[in-house]
Structure formats: C-alpha cells, structure tokens
Amino acid sequence: MKDIARQSLSIKVESMDLLNNQIKMEAHASATYLAMASWCDQNGFFTGAKFFYKQAEEEREHMMKIFQFVIDAGGNAISPEIGGISHEYSSIVDIFENALDHEIRVTKSIHNIVMKAREVGDLATERFLDWFVLEQVEEENTIRDILDMIELTGTEGVGLQIIDGKINDWID
C-alpha cells in the first residue's frame, strides 16, 4: 500500500500543528506591536511609534515565512484569528518591558518546535527554524539595548524626549 499522506506532506503532521500555532503567535506579536505603535503615537513618542510600526511589519513577515513553509511542505496553513490585544500601557518603559516578554515567549515557542522536530527526526522543520532561532537572539537584544538606554538616560526632565530620539538608532 502506498503512503499517500507521506507523498503529500514533507514534514511531520505534529510539526505542522506547532507551526500553525507559531503563525498565530507571530500574528499576535504583529498586532501587539501595532497597539504599542498606536500608544506611542498618542503619547508623543513618534520615533517609538515608527519603531513599533516596523516591528509589526517584521512580525508579519515572520508569520508569512512560516505560512509559506507549511504550504510548500504540502501542509494546511491556517490563517490566524487574533484577539486579546492590550492597548493599555503605563509608560514607555512598560511598553518595552512588555515587548521583551513577548519576544521571550516567541523564542521559547520556537525552541520548543525545534526540540520537538529534532525528537521526531523532522529535519526539514528543524533546519527551517534555524533562521528564526538566530533572529530571536537579535530581536531580544534590540529590546534589551533599548531598555538599557532608557535606564541610562532616565525618564526625568527632557529624558523622555531624548529616549524617543535615541530609539531611532535601532531603526534600520
């Protein structure tokens, strides 16, 4: 008997499920950064807003990269439903701390898929995610550096204005 399923799908079906969850997570990250951009814009952090608009676009690109991989592997890529996006932040520090927590959650999720793929011998998924593993190191580092800059600058007096201007250093 032929294995028609294997002939149709190049990755493990469990990896496909996890990648679909990751698609959802990247979409959620994109929507969250859009909410952060909106907050920044409304509160006078115009460079911060620019930074988060760019981040939102990047997360969507990540989502599309995974989406296309699932399709190319012969799988069923699911367009994600997104809900529960917070628009409430107490300060610019709160925004970047939330962004770092979000990136850490994404990193953990990617590591989990890599480990599961390795466990079941799904080399295609494991190798595909190599790029994401390194990308997450960069993403976390960017937010950490901004938080360090905020701490060094301080939020008193013209500090907030200087912080917003300095965020430009992290916009390519």
Added chain:
Amino acid sequence: MELIHSSNYYAFFQSDKERCFYIDFGQKVVRLSFCQLLALRQKVWAIRIEDHFDGELNAHGFEILALCNKEHLFVLNTLEILDLKELLIGAFSFFDICVPTSTRAQRV
C-alpha cells in the same frame, strides 16, 4: 480500496488508485483528498469537547461539520465527535507523517 482503521461508528479507507481517502460515516461515504483530510483533522481537533458539558457554551451538545469545501454537512453529537477523533488518531498513526505512538508515549 483498503481499510486503514475503523472505530465504533466510522471506517477509514485509502484508495491507492485514486490517490485519495474515504470515510464511511454510516449514512454516507465521503471522498477526501489529502488536503481535505488535513482540513477535517484540523476542524475536529479544534472542537472543544469540554464545551459539550457546559450548557452555556454548547447548549445542545452538537457540532456542525462542513467537509470538502462545504460539499458535505454533518451534525454530530458528543459521542460521534469523540469517535471521529479516535478514527483520525488511528488512521494518522498508520502514516509516516505522524509521530509513532511509542515516541509520543516516551515524551509523556
């Protein structure tokens, strides 16, 4: 057409010649391509069976399942949904794209 797996209510077949799958739902037999099979699996997996025991979330304990781009429509009760899940788990375990049960058990 070869029988791959059967459960209490349903049976799962593969046709090498047509390169497709068939599920015998009792009242009718549905032909599925691999993509349609994946879509069915995802729909069935997304059903929260615990909602069937919550009068507010699912008052009647039924699920409406549209298959093969709305070509077929099924209204299934709790037991039928559980049985369909079991059928799909059993059928997928025969494919190389699925993690072997022994590996899954080791992970647990």
